[in-house]
Amino acid sequence: MPGGMPGGMPGGIQPPSSPPPQMVPPQPLASALAVDPGAISRCMFRYTYIWPRGGQGFWFYPVFVGRTSVSGFRWTGFFWIFSGFDLQRIESFSCF
Structure with missing residues (x-):
């Protein structure tokens, strides 16, 4: 279903209205043990490429950053x- 959930998320948070960029950015150096919430909060409501630890990278659109987690649209x-x-x-990330 395009756009994810029907009617968007509670509170009116909507996914992006278009796909992310087609290119995959170069991976920055990996962080220490965990990504700093302050660092990834700069990526709120921006296309963000995430490289998870031991997994394949993906495009993400963060809408909330907590002390230990991030949520948004994948x-x-x-x-x-x-x-x-x-x-x-999260090993590393890059946002646009």
């Missing part, structure tokens, strides 16, 4: 779905 290759991640599971 691009499946066809549409955006709402999801969240523990900051310790």
